[in-house]
Amino acid sequence: MHSAPVTMMAATNPKRKCRRYSAEYLKLGFVPSFTNETSPMCLLCEKVFSNDAMKPSKMKDHLARVHPDKIGKDVDFFTALKDKLEIRTGVVSFIKPPAPPDNERGLRASYNISLIIAKSGKPHSTAEEIIVPSVKEVIDTVMNNDSSSVLKCLSLSSNAVRQCINEMAADVEKSLISELQNSRFSIQLDESTFRGENILTAYVRYFSQLQKCIIDEFLFTKYLEADAKGETIFRCLEEHLKKHNIPLSNITAVSIDGTLPMSSFHRGLTTIFKERFPDVRTIHLVLHRQHLVATELSEELHDTLEVCIKAINKIKGNPFNSILLSMLCERNDETMNHLLLHTDTRWLSRGNILQRLVELYDLTVNFLTSTDPNLCHQLQKCKNHLYYLADLFSHLNDVQMRLQGRDVTIIQARTILLGFQIKLGLFKSSLARRDFQYYPNLQELEKGDETLSDDNLTIYMTHLEKLYEDFNNRFGDLEKIEIPDWIVAPFDIPNGNAFDYDLQEEVIHMFVDLEAKSLFRNNSTGLFWTNVNIVNKYPKLSGKVLPFLLSFPSSYITDAGFIHLSTLMSRERNKVNLEKCGELRLRLTNLTPNINAILKHQANPSH
Incomplete structure (x- = not known):
């Protein structure tokens, strides 16, 4: 009803x-x-x-x-x-509403976040413990939206981050191998010991046909199972290159440190390379840290250095002592109010350490008088030697800093090192005349009540003589390298006859090329010869220059790499396998992983 x-x-x-x-x-x-x-x-x-x-x-x-x-x-x-x-x-237009979260974009974000974690050297758990809660807080609080749909699309557990890192590292390695198979490259090898294991690292420098520039790139880390002899190192390198179908003949130069397995005349790595590949240039890494001064110090100077380090670590190693010294400095209106802590892994700062100790010398002596009288007495006895070493280490640090960075070429390194070697003779002759213009600390000492004795000057001049000889022995190969003048001054050569016959046609064209002249004025030598226009227009000339630009001039890149190695080998990660560690590759690489290709492969695994 x-x-x-x-x-x-x-x-x-x-x-x-x-x-x-x-x-x-x-x-x-x-x-x-x-x-x-x-x-x-x-x-x-x-x-x-x-x-x-x-x-x-x-x-x-x-x-x-x-x-x-x-x-x-x-x-x-x-x-x-x-x-x-x-x-x-402050709102977004709803004419085109934002697309809802989807798994593909969430997965892409997971890879990008994993890459950031790897580059920063943070633990894999950072994503789960910090990033995910932070994303949730921003979405819930700032955007006033429900974060659950977004978080469901992210894959950021520790295991997921590890997998993303390894996949991106494999993609980077694949790209590197693909380029090295068809490119000339130089290689830098260095061996070190971590927790009783011999570890070999290798880096390459090559001209990338994709990016049209010179790239320094991490090649591999290997455990040396038997020993660290030259034959073992060469065999390890050879096996790796053959495994990836990279011809050894593509190597143009090998840069090594000064250790016996690397540089020994009798079956050292350089000797083996010279026997197998006579045209390969072998270069001693400059400057390799602890060799230049420490190995040539006299007993007096060596003892001085040890006393200085003890004094600094006595203060900095104890927080209470460090605070007391800082308060004492502030009370006396000192510009610097703390000392730099010395560790072997921060050798480069040793010159800064000694200079800081010189600046705070009087306050440090007063402080040690009550805390460690014996150490205070030793520091007072070696005051003159301290001031000399601070001056010399400052000069050496300046040289080291000029050799730092990825853009330094063997041409620049040769100029810097041979120039400093000549300066050592100038430093010695100035001491003989009691002219301290190159020793500002000693100059201040002479202006005061203290006078340097002839015995002290003799010690310093003898040290400079040995240092000169050491430079000559270690870097004599740099002086023997014949670098054509036209590489550094291509437009200053009076006529084309100074060039090889097969280069003269390109030389003539370049000499009247106004665009090339403008590029040369506004770029460094390396950037000029690797410029895309120059490479395409003058392939023969740039091909002759390339081997000089590819050679590694210093141990900068391996030293930086071993810092990351030591981090990975810390107690929290003592089970890491460095040979398969994708995080290490992503931390050291200059290449960008192709995340699009990785996602496409996951969507179509049969491809």
């Missing part, structure tokens, strides 16, 4: 049609409401209407009745109003 009225009600109240916004409505001055996209809003008065008003006729009627002066305005006018309104209200 009651069914009929219900039927009649349904018939008389049909379901209303919900109208949708069209981009054409913008030229009438309407956009969808920021809070409900089914409701139109007037840009001029910012009034929101019901869905029934989502009709061009009603919008035109509102514009004519309320804003007649705006009739005929073009769409650009209303677009500008919409942009201003979005900025002012």
Whole structure:
């Protein structure tokens, strides 16, 4: 009996049609409401209407009745109003609502986050413990949205991060191998010991055909199972290159340190390379840290260095002592209020350590008088030697700093080192004349009440003589390298006859090339010869220059790499296998992993 009225009600109240916004409505001055996209809003008065008003006729009627002066305005006018309104209200337009989170974009974000973690050297658990809660807080609090849908798309557990890192590292290695198979490259080898295991690291420098520039790149880390002899190191390198179909003949230069297995004449690595590949240039790494001064110190200077390090570590190794010294410095208005802590892994700062000790010498002596009288007495006895070493180490540090960085070439290193070797003779002759212009600390000492004895000067001059000989022995190969003048001054050669016959045609064209001259004026030698235009226009000339640019001039890159190695071998990660450690490769690489290719492979594993 009651069914009929219900039927009649349904018939008389049909379901209303919900109208949708069209981009054409913008030229009438309407956009969808920021809070409900089914409701139109007037840009001029910012009034929101019901869905029934989502009709061009009603919008035109509102514009004519309320804003007649705006009739005929073009769409650009209303677009500008919409942009201003979005900025002012701080909301995003709903004309094109953001796409909901999906697994593919979440996976891409997971790879990008994993790459950031690897580059920063942070533990894999960083994502799960810090990043995920942070993302949740931003979405929930700032965006006032539900974060669960976004977090479900992310894969950031420790195991997932490790897998992402390993896959990206494999992609980077694949790209590197692909280039090395068809490129000439130099290689730098260095061997060190971590926790009783001999570890060999290798880096390559090559001209990338993809990026059109010279790249320094990490090649591998290997455990040397038997020993660290030259034959073992060569065999390890040979096996790795053959495994990846990289011809050994592609190697143009080998850079090594000065250890016996590397440089020994009798079956050292350099000897083996020279026998197998006579045209390969072998270069001693410059400067290799502890050799230059420590091995040539006299007994007096060596003892001085040890006393200084003991004094510094006595203070810095004890927080209470360090605070007391800092308070004493502040009380005496000293510019510096602390000493630098010395460790072997920060050898480069040793010159800064000694200089800081010189600047705080009087306060340090006063402080040690009460805390360690015996050490204080030793420090007072070696004051003159300390001042000399601080001056010399400052000079050496300046040389070292000029050799730092990835853009330094063997041409620049040769100039810096041979120039410093000549300066050593100048330093010695100035001491003989008691001229201390190159020794600012000794000069200050002489201005005071103290006078350097002839015995002290003899010790210093003898040390400089030995240092000169050491430079000559270690870097004599640099002096023997014949670098054509036209490489560093291609437009200063008076005629083309100074070049090989097969190069003369390109020389003539380059000499009148105004664009090339402009490039040379505004770029370094290395950047000029590897410029894409120069390489394409003058392939023979740039090909002759390339071997000089590829050679590693210093141990900078291996020293930086071993710092990362030591981090990975820390107690928290003592089970890591360095040979298969993707994190190490991503930390050291200059290449960018192709995440698109990785995602595509996951979507189509058969490919």
